[in-house]
Amino acid sequence: MSENTTNKNVRDDEIDLLDLFRRMGNTIGRWLNALGKAILISIVFMLRRWLPLGLSIIAGVGISYLLKYTNESFFSSDMVLRNNTVSNSDMIAYINKLHVYAEEDNITALAEALDLDDLAKNNVLDITAYWVIDQSRDGIPDYVDYRANHNVYDTINIRMQDRLDIRVQVKSPQDLTLVRNGILTYINSDSLFQQRNRVRLRQNLEMLARLDYDILQLDSLQKLKLQETKTIQPKLGNQMIFLQEQKTQLLYTDIYPLYTRKQSLEVERDLYKGIVTVLSEFSIPAKRDNGGLYYAKKYIPIFFFLTLLLLILIANRKKIEETFKKY
Numbered sequence: 001m002s003e004n005t006t007n008k009n010v011r012d013d014e015i016d017l018l019d020l021f022r023r024m025g026n027t028i029g030r031w032l033n034a035l036g037k038a039i040l041i042s043i044v045f046m047l048r049r050w051l052p053l054g055l056s057i058i059a060g061v062g063i064s065y066l067l068k069y070t071n072e073s074f075f076s077s078d079m080v081l082r083n084n085t086v087s088n089s090d091m092i093a094y095i096n097k098l099h100v101y102a103e104e105d106n107i108t109a110l111a112e113a114l115d116l117d118d119l120a121k122n123n124v125l126d127i128t129a130y131w132v133i134d135q136s137r138d139g140i141p142d143y144v145d146y147r148a149n150h151n152v153y154d155t156i157n158i159r160m161q162d163r164l165d166i167r168v169q170v171k172s173p174q175d176l177t178l179v180r181n182g183i184l185t186y187i188n189s190d191s192l193f194q195q196r197n198r199v200r201l202r203q204n205l206e207m208l209a210r211l212d213y214d215i216l217q218l219d220s221l222q223k224l225k226l227q228e229t230k231t232i233q234p235k236l237g238n239q240m241i242f243l244q245e246q247k248t249q250l251l252y253t254d255i256y257p258l259y260t261r262k263q264s265l266e267v268e269r270d271l272y273k274g275i276v277t278v279l280s281e282f283s284i285p286a287k288r289d290n291g292g293l294y295y296a297k298k299y300i301p302i303f304f305f306l307t308l309l310l311l312i313l314i315a316n317r318k319k320i321e322e323t324f325k326k327y
Contacts (some may be wrong), residue, residue, distance in 0.1 A: 079280060114182030208265050
């Protein structure tokens with residue numbers, strides 16, 4: 001193949017590539033122009049019909065406040081538990097059985113599980129356990145995964161394995177103490193959890209006894225080495241003898257980790273004896289959950305878009321009629 005033919009093919013390829021990019025640019029430009037035109041037409045359409053759209057928003061606000069004053073109030077509060085015995089996934093699954101009872105409106109089963117009296121059992125609307133998320137793996141709880149959308153494969157923002165959040169919805173916040181006691185009773189009454197906790201505490205005591213023994217042995221060994229070092233004397237009159245110093249300080253690197261481990265087990269023994277430990281109690285909520293904003297976020301968009309859809313149908317009724325007649 002001649003050099004001229006090769007150069008011609010290269011130029012043709014370059015022209016084809018430039019033409020392809022030019023066509024792509026024209027297509028994207030047409031799309032952007034169409035999008036801008038559609039946005040402009042939509043804005044003008046809504047501005048010309050501002051009155052019915054404004055009335056739809058007012059109607060949404062009115063319905064929201066009507067529902068606020070006609071529907072029964074409910075309140076939410078959170079309690080944080082430290083899980084001492086079983087895995088967090090097991091504990092969350094166990095507590096969320098209460099959520100299933102509430103979701104199925106099984107008031108009898110929920111009241112029996114929480115050991116509530118007749119006055120309090122109809123007060124509880126929902127009980128749900130959630131994971132607590134630690135961002136950046138610094139050991140500090142950052143937020144609660146209420147929407148259950150945390151990526152389990154995320155290795156930077158992780159689920160905390162030693163604590164969980166329990167959110168309760170009630171009709172009257174005065175019964176939160178009863179609900180709190182009921183949740184703890186429900187957890188502590190599980191026989192498997194009780195057995196695991198007894199095993200944990202027994203193993204804790206055994207490990208503490210072993211640590212005390214090891215610390216005592218190392219301490220005795222250290223004293224013996226120090227005594228041996230002090231009793232070594234030169235044997236040759238005025239002749240100087242260089243003795244290798246006993247490196248007894250190396251025993252400190254063995255003793256202090258044992259003391260640290262012992263202190264950690266003592267904290268477990270004295271502070272976290274139960275199956276769970278309450279880290280943060282339920283607090284009395286300052287306001288109800290289902291206020292005017294709660295309903296407004298739902299009903300204002302519904303009224304607005306229904307009104308907008310009706311206006312679009314009215315504006316295009318002739319085209320719609322012609323389409324129906326045609327087909």
